[in-house]
């Protein structure tokens with residue numbers, strides 16, 4: 187093989203082994219993502235008493251390390267994409283803080299064969315994290331423009347197991363229920379009864395509960411196999427409100 191061929195071969199192997207999530211990755215973003223992971227680990231340790239664990243599952247952290255968050259933020263914010271904080275994504279909405287995304291994903295306790303519903307697609311970032319861990323992610327967004335943007339972005343990035351729908355997620359997706367896990371990424375002042383109904387016995391829901399524009403409680407809702415509902419407050423959080431007609 188001459189030198190040019192060797193270089194081309196190495197380049198192609200690099201692209202293939204990097205996989206879909208790294209299609210437009212660079213050393214700069216990779217280094218920033220590694221720092222983001224360290225910050226998440228630091229936040230987990232700092233909140234370990236409240237959240238009841240000293241570390242999150244390895245598969246969740248691997249998912250966080252894989253997804254190119256810079257692809258999910260507006261172009262002018264790419265440099266800040268790996269800061270451990272929420273960022274604006276337009277229409278008055280935000281992409282959530284990486285630590286909170288990781289924690290909520292971990293709390294769901296999902297497995298490879300699971301089918302998960304996300305309410306509040308936003309940028310599609312949380313859906314992309316979930317998609318690496320489960321069989322199928324259904325995600326629903328109330329703002330049409332955001333839903334359509336996220337759908338296009340996730341398709342361009344090669345995610346094949348995410349279905350984006352535009353609609354009011356308060357009512358879930360009854361025709362596709364039950365779900366093994368439900369994650370709500372906007373704050374409601376109560377746990378929506380349709381979502382409880384659509385949770386499989388043995389399944390978990392993670393949802394911020396509380397008033398709009400104030401501190402809410404991140405809640406873990408478990409539906410036991412006998413149908414009994416157990417709720418637990420995990421952490422104070424601040425999310426944009428769950429809107430819609432309910």
Ligand code: SAM
Nearest residue numbers: 281306308309311312327328355371428429430
């Ligand atoms: N998960 C998103 C991400 O990874 O970028 C961040 C979600 S953002 C904090 C909350 C999202 O919930 C917003 O995009 C908002 O429009 C959406 N939302 C609010 N109320 C909703 C509802 N009733 N049904 C579906 N989506 C809703």
